[in-house]
Amino acid sequence: MQQQKLVINYLRYDNREEIPLKYRELLKRAEGSLTFSYAPYSNFHVGAAVEMQNGEILTGSNQENAAYPMCLCAERTALAVAASLYPQIAPLAMAIVGAKKDLMISPCGACRQVIWETEHKHGQKIQLWVQGPHDSVYVFDSVGDLLPFGFKF
Numbered sequence: 001m002q003q004q005k006l007v008i009n010y011l012r013y014d015n016r017e018e019i020p021l022k023y024r025e026l027l028k029r030a031e032g033s034l035t036f037s038y039a040p041y042s043n044f045h046v047g048a049a050v051e052m053q054n055g056e057i058l059t060g061s062n063q064e065n066a067a068y069p070m071c072l073c074a075e076r077t078a079l080a081v082a083a084s085l086y087p088q089i090a091p092l093a094m095a096i097v098g099a100k101k102d103l104m105i106s107p108c109g110a111c112r113q114v115i116w117e118t119e120h121k122h123g124q125k126i127q128l129w130v131q132g133p134h135d136s137v138y139v140f141d142s143v144g145d146l147l148p149f150g151f152k153f
C-alpha cells in the first residue's frame with residue numbers, strides 16, 4: 001500500500017486589471033450571455049464563453065426546464081454549441097460567470113466530466129477562467145485539476 005497525494009495549482013486574480021486583455025474579453029463575453037440564461041426556477045443565471053482554436057468565441061447560458069433534471073448548465077450548453085458548429089476544432093479556454101457576484105461559479109460534477117471528455121477528444125487542455133467571489137477570478141489550466149480521475153473507457 002502506498003499513500004498518494006494530489007496537489008493542484010491555480011491562479012487567483014483579485015484585480016481584474018491584472019488579467020490579460022484576451023481573457024478579460026472572454027469573461028465579458030460570458031457576462032454578455034447571461035442575458036440569454038433561462039432560469040425561472042432557480043433564478044440563478046450563469047453564462048459561459050469558449051475560446052476556440054480558430055479564434056472564435058462561442059457562448060452558452062444555463063437553460064432550465066420544469067422537469068428539473070433536464071436543466072442544462074451554461075458550460076455544457078457552450079460546449080454543445082462548440083461541438084455542433086465545429087466538431088474538429090478544439091476549445092482552448094472557457095470563462096464562467098454568474099449574475100450573483102458574491103459567489104464562485106465552480107462547474108458542477110456533470111460539467112466537469114463533459115469538459116474532461118472534450119479535452120480528451122481533442123487532446124487539448126481547456127483553461128478555465130472561473131468567477132470567484134467579489135470580483136476575483138480563479139484560473140485552472142485544465143479541468144483535470146478539478147476532476148482528477150475523470151471517467152473514461
Ligand code: THU
Pocket residue numbers: 039042044045046061062063064071072073074075096105106107108111
Ligand atoms: N449552473 C450552471 O449553469 N453552471 C454552474 O457552474 C453551476 C450551476 C446552473 C444550473 C441551474 O440552472 C442553476 O445554475 C442553479 O443550479
